Amino acid sequence: MSARALEREATAPAFAPEVVISVRDLVVGFGDKLIMQGLDLDVYRGEVLGFVGGSGTGKSVLTRTILGLVRKRRGQIALFGADLDRISPRERSQIERRLGVMFQHGALFSGLTVKQNVQMPMREHLHLSPRLADELAMLKIELVGLKPDAADKYPDELSGGMIKRAALARALALDPELVFLDEPTSGLDPIGAAEFDELIATLQKTLGLTVFMVTHDLDSLYSICDRIAALADGKVIAAGPIATMLASEHPWLRAYFHGKRARQFARSETMDGPG
Amino acid sequence: MPEDPSFSSEQAGDAVRLSLAGHWTLEASNAIETSAARLEAAAGPAQQAIFDLGGVERLDTAGAWLIDRTRQDFLTRGVKTEFAPMRPEYDILLREAHYREFATPKRRRHSSLFNLLADIGESVVGAGHDLYNNMCFLGEVVASIGRGLVQPRRFRGISLVFHIESIALRSVPIIALINFLVGAIVAQQGIYQLQRFGAVTFSVDLLGILILRELGVLLTSIMIAGRSGSAITAELGSMKMREEIDALQVMGLRPVEVLIVPRLIALIISLPLLAFIADMAAIFGGLLVGWGYGGISPPAFLDRLQEAVSLHTFLNGLIKAPFMALVIGLIASVEGLAVEGSAESLGRQVTQSVVKSIFTVIVVDGLFAMFFAGIRF
Numbered sequence: 001m002s003a004r005a006l007e008r009e010a011t012a013p014a015f016a017p018e019v020v021i022s023v024r025d026l027v028v029g030f031g032d033k034l035i036m037q038g039l040d041l042d043v044y045r046g047e048v049l050g051f052v053g054g055s056g057t058g059k060s061v062l063t064r065t066i067l068g069l070v071r072k073r074r075g076q077i078a079l080f081g082a083d084l085d086r087i088s089p090r091e092r093s094q095i096e097r098r099l100g101v102m103f104q105h106g107a108l109f110s111g112l113t114v115k116q117n118v119q120m121p122m123r124e125h126l127h128l129s130p131r132l133a134d135e136l137a138m139l140k141i142e143l144v145g146l147k148p149d150a151a152d153k154y155p156d157e158l159s160g161g162m163i164k165r166a167a168l169a170r171a172l173a174l175d176p177e178l179v180f181l182d183e184p185t186s187g188l189d190p191i192g193a194a195e196f197d198e199l200i201a202t203l204q205k206t207l208g209l210t211v212f213m214v215t216h217d218l219d220s221l222y223s224i225c226d227r228i229a230a231l232a233d234g235k236v237i238a239a240g241p242i243a244t245m246l247a248s249e250h251p252w253l254r255a256y257f258h259g260k261r262a263r264q265f266a267r268s269e270t271m272d273g274p275g
Numbered sequence: 276m277p278e279d280p281s282f283s284s285e286q287a288g289d290a291v292r293l294s295l296a297g298h299w300t301l302e303a304s305n306a307i308e309t310s311a312a313r314l315e316a317a318a319g320p321a322q323q324a325i326f327d328l329g330g331v332e333r334l335d336t337a338g339a340w341l342i343d344r345t346r347q348d349f350l351t352r353g354v355k356t357e358f359a360p361m362r363p364e365y366d367i368l369l370r371e372a373h374y375r376e377f378a379t380p381k382r383r384r385h386s387s388l389f390n391l392l393a394d395i396g397e398s399v400v401g402a403g404h405d406l407y408n409n410m411c412f413l414g415e416v417v418a419s420i421g422r423g424l425v426q427p428r429r430f431r432g433i434s435l436v437f438h439i440e441s442i443a444l445r446s447v448p449i450i451a452l453i454n455f456l457v458g459a460i461v462a463q464q465g466i467y468q469l470q471r472f473g474a475v476t477f478s479v480d481l482l483g484i485l486i487l488r489e490l491g492v493l494l495t496s497i498m499i500a501g502r503s504g505s506a507i508t509a510e511l512g513s514m515k516m517r518e519e520i521d522a523l524q525v526m527g528l529r530p531v532e533v534l535i536v537p538r539l540i541a542l543i544i545s546l547p548l549l550a551f552i553a554d555m556a557a558i559f560g561g562l563l564v565g566w567g568y569g570g571i572s573p574p575a576f577l578d579r580l581q582e583a584v585s586l587h588t589f590l591n592g593l594i595k596a597p598f599m600a601l602v603i604g605l606i607a608s609v610e611g612l613a614v615e616g617s618a619e620s621l622g623r624q625v626t627q628s629v630v631k632s633i634f635t636v637i638v639v640d641g642l643f644a645m646f647f648a649g650i651r652f
Contacts, residue, residue, distance in 0.1 A: 110617035126304045138377040148377050156616020175301050175335035206371045
């Protein structure tokens with residue numbers, strides 16, 4: 001109930017943006033290895049948050065912990081203002097309906113066609129007429145830029161880029177407010193990746209999504225992310241727009257944003273920038 | 276609970292103003308569909324419809340789609356439509372999710388008789404292909420084994436030992452248990468039926484011959500087809516799905532040599548050993564039942580057994596074991612390599628592997644029985 005009240009407040013223009021994901025003092029570990037050591041993170045409504053971190057620092061673990069796929073040892077996670085530890089399973093399932101998740105490798109159900117994959121969450125959660133379910137699935141498939149004839153294909157007949165798009169269509173099936181994207185552009189060619197970035201940006205604007213995006217792609221970070229959070233040593237070491245990242249003195253961030261691959265972006269940024 | 280989608284209509288001359296309110300989102304589930312259907316009825320005979328989304332608190336693609344679908348239905352009926360000014364985000368949504376027909380290619384449908392005949396034809400051709408593929412595969416395997424003999428360094432000893440452990444050693448308990456029970460049951464039935472003729476001791480003949488010639492090896496083969504054949508199919512299948520087999524190929528390694536020959540040889544070595552254990556376990560089961568239920572003392576049982584069975588009887592069973600192993604291994608491998616991309620196909624091929632190898636094992640056993648009868652072995 002409190003979540004909904006918050007949401008209504010947010011529809012009116014407010015100065016303090018609503019926090020959609022709030023993580024406090026999170027500790028997650030496997031065996032005697034701690035992955036998250038008191039991590040704090042806020043994601044605001046309507047923003048695209050890019051989440052970066054070196055390989056193996058636990059970006060995916062954090063996503064999976066927020067989604068409830070990995071158990072946490074300590075700390076508090078709230079989605080839409082509701083503490084996940086203090087809500088009933090029923091409320092939890094209501095919250096889960098407002099989330100869309102796109103897994104890194106798509107995680108499409110291999111025994112179902114693309115259209116059936118998109119319809120799966122609709123079929124489980126809603127009572128729609130077959131006509132509307134078909135139409136909405138096709139709409140989502142078209143929104144993510146797939147051709148209608150891809151709808152009746154099976155995942156193993158799709159290319160890598162098409163799998164990503166189909167996975168995004170399935171993540172959007174229930175018109176979620178919050179979308180988790182795990183490395184959406186990994187494995188795509190630069191043109192495909194740029195198209196995908198644009199797609200995410202367009203969808204984010206039209207559907208008013210909040211996007212939590214784990215990524216390594218500097219292009220995505222520069223082009224579509226409103227804010228970036230960087231993970232190292234089990235904590236968020238910096239969060240803010242790209243300028244904050246560029247100004248940070250943390251060695252890993254310096255290596256990441258001022259390395260050879262990043263220099264070209266930094267240059268164009270300073271040239272195009274307001275300064 | 277979310278506020279259900281609703282609307283009010285206002286007639287003004289031949290125009291109707293439809294003022295929508297509430298949440299026009301998927302959360303309302305089928306309520307948005309029924310509301311959209313009622314919109315159409317509410318318009319009545321009006322010549323012009325104005326959609327006012329001012330009161331809509333939330334809208335998503337599904338709501339926008341349904342509203343636009345209703346609008347287009349009006350248009351086809353010759354009713355003019357327009358949208359009252361609305362929030363810019365609704366405008367974008369309505370533009371993105373405007374109603375359109377999706378051209379879905381229709382599949383051609385045939386009569387059921389046609390389909391039946393086509394299915395029969397397909398399975399006959401499929402069976403032919405299966406046989407052909409298995410033969411090709413056998414050839415490839417034999418060639419690989421041949422290469423291994425010529426160049427022993429290419430032979431994968433560690434892999435072979437590993438598979439012997441997983442196929443033979445780990446299935447000893449279950450094979451011994453099942454055959455012990457079957458031996459006991461056969462002995463019990465034999466004693467029960469034969470005691471009416473006062474020929475209880477002949478139950479030892481029955482047990483010895485039946486177990487050593489047929490049941491020991493047959494039960495072992497069926498168990499191994501289910502236990503190891505399915506495992507081989509699943510392993511090869513998931514390797515195929517994850518392109519591991521392709522990876523071997525491009526490294527210049529032969530998947531048959533690396534993956535299949537060790538498993539097949541392990542099966543061929545393991546199955547006779549397991550069949551021997553099976554024979555012994557079954558006879559032991561029979562001996563215990565004969566002693567407890569039929570009153571045949573163990574020394575008498577063993578004496579009778581020695582008279583009843585010869586070395587031929589014993590070998591007759593064991594000779595079949597390597598052939599059974601070959602059949603199981605070949606079918607399991609061919610089915611494993613036939614797995615395609617989906618999880619469903621993996622499941623289907625594992626089932627096929629088990630069903631086909633059990634069927635073939637029984638057929639091969641029948642052929643052997645005829646063969647041995649023919650040569651009076």
